[in-house]
Amino acid sequence: MSLTLILNRCAVCGSTNVKEKDGMYTCLDCGAKRDHSMSGADLARIQRAMLVGDQEAAQKLREKYRNLNITTWSSADRLQN
Numbered sequence: 877m878s879l880t881l882i883l884n885r886c887a888v889c890g891s892t893n894v895k896e897k898d899g900m901y902t903c904l905d906c907g908a909k910r911d912h913s914m915s916g917a918d919l920a921r922i923q924r925a926m927l928v929g930d931q932e933a934a935q936k937l938r939e940k941y942r943n944l945n946i947t948t949w950s951s952a953d954r955l956q957n
């Protein structure tokens with residue numbers, strides 16, 4: 877298994893392009909500045925959706941976080957349309 881557990885995602889858009897400095901998380905994609913990154917509960921949901929290829933859960937998470945950039949097996953096929 878080569879799934880990488882990502883511990884920091886933007887709490888606003890879900891991007892992994894987050895820089896932590898002095899306890900503040902700055903998102904390089906949407907510019908959000910927060911004192912916390914994405915909740916562990918949502919990180920776990922993302923991990924699980926990717927792991928089991930749960931399309932429905934992945935879609936809900938994509939709607940919530942616009943820069944999520946996660947790929948589940950069959951959505952990768954769909955992108956080739």
Ligand SMILES: [Zn+2]
Pocket residue numbers: 886887888889890891903904905906907908943
């Ligand atoms: Zn962001």
